[in-house]
Amino acid sequence: MHPRLLKTFLAVARTRNITRAAEAVHLAQSSVSDQVQSLEAELGAALFTRSKAGLELTPAGLALKPVAEELLRLDAEARAAVQAAVGQTSGQVTVGALETIASARLAPWLPGFQARHPGIIVRMKVAGSGALLRQLEDGDIDVVFCFEPRHFAKDTSDQRFARRTIMAEPLVLVAAPGKGTAPGDIAALAKLRFVATEPGCIYRHMVDTAFVEAGVDAPEIAAEVGSIGVIARLVAAGAGFGLVPRIAVSDAIARGDIVELPWPGSARAAPLTMIWRRRRVQPAALRQLLAAARDTLVPTERSGAESTKHSNALFANSS
Template sequence: MEIRQVRHFVAVTTHGSFTAAARAEVIVQSALSASIRKLERELGAELFERTGRRPVLTPAGAAFLPAARALLAEEASAREAVSAVTGLTSGRVAIGTIQTLTSVDLPAELAAFHRVWPGIQISVIDATTAGLLDALLAREIDLAYLALDDSALPGGLTGFASWQEELVLMTSPEHRLAGAGRTLLSDLVAEPFVDFRAGTGLETSVHRLAAGCGLHRRITCEVTQIRLLADLVRAGIGVAIVPRQVAEWAGLPSVRIRQPDPPRTVVLAGRSPAPANPAAGALLAHLTSGSGPARTRSPLQRLTASRTNGDRS
């Protein structure tokens, strides 16, 4: 049994699909599937049921998951011990993020960090807030950007910084409210909505906001990618409630929502006030120093620009 096989198994449970896990592990899906098949042969049992649309843990897989997470935690502890005596000339840090992070330009921040500490390997995990919380508590990642809304961090976790993000109504350029500037949630009763899959951080924020105002939204389409959500709104299939900068980066009208003012809270969190992993401590110091790079284009903005230049992959 190899650590990478265990990491691939846990990645599938964290991300909910072989495709998303392969993307997070930066390998092709066929290689990840082969790695898990080899692990199953070595353990003598199938770990996932693969008959449905999404892989589901078998009883053997559910029994193996706690041990797998413990193995990865031990590996992380071993790496931290070595990093502590190598002066950060090497090491590894894992950071999680919600897909709709707009408060921080994470790619630019990580690039600046890499220029200072080129020997540190950085892993970036894109998952839901619930998945990131589980990964933090299981020591699979060191830090994470979470969308918490009104809920508090679970015990054992520490918040290092927080931001308030305004939620706005994003519409197509031709929509009747595109130039309105402001609107009430009660004015949106008849509107079709494009929304994120249930359980994601943004969907939870929007659901809480709508429920608090008695708005029962008619969901036309559910998606898992922010770029696709923006493209569907642009095509006129529905409107969406998103952080203001998402609408700005997509080049779509943003309408301020009145009564109430709807912020959401994004928190940078970790397991303790001082990370045991020296590489994580260095990254945390960089992210909270206030001296990071100036904001550059977001991933969505870069994708939008690439589409304009002919890249439609």
């Protein structure tokens, strides 16, 4: 069974749709159908059946799915082992990141990485945490950079994945200019209106957790929006307060569009974490990127000594 056919089969199994599978593997729909039929002919069994909900795996397809996943993992590990044996350091690595992290942390850092490793091609995918982790699980992404507050991990017991905290990004309370000072305690702050992302989003979790951990109910949400950029604009217009990573709103603060207020409690921070699939042999390109991120992806606003000290302390305490 050719790995190409297995990859196409798994794409159809995940999407349950030929059109979406074709987009995922960058093939024409007819090519996807031909490859599935070739695999079915080779195995002598139908792998899919049609239903109102889309394509469903047959018993034969269900039996093939975990084996196909393992075969593709072995194929990737075999290639990585050969690359390591001959000292090859080139290749391609696909990075997934939240929009905030991609623009504020990875975009300034990646040119330096690529200058040091010209043989490595880096592809970037930007999406929400849930979508990124699904793509990592499916093998479409090699490493994900996301915020991971306590108790928000998808499944910290899942031994298929490794994770490493790189740094802690400060969370800041922001308001429109002229709003005055924030209340002196969290209970009073919880009675005010906030602007946040939708439930289920990692940024919304940051807001809710900040109050729940202090023993008070989460505040009333004046507006639920899809991005931190919109949160900043609504806060600037006076729609409510916001609690967001400082890196996401540093430009708005610098321009004076919004102001940072003291948080009435212990400082809040969101760990910036990279997550990747465990392999017996990591591809050279991914290994180089993980090492570089560990050593050099630090906040530019800190002094070099402080950044290194902070990053090393987080690594010492991370899983």
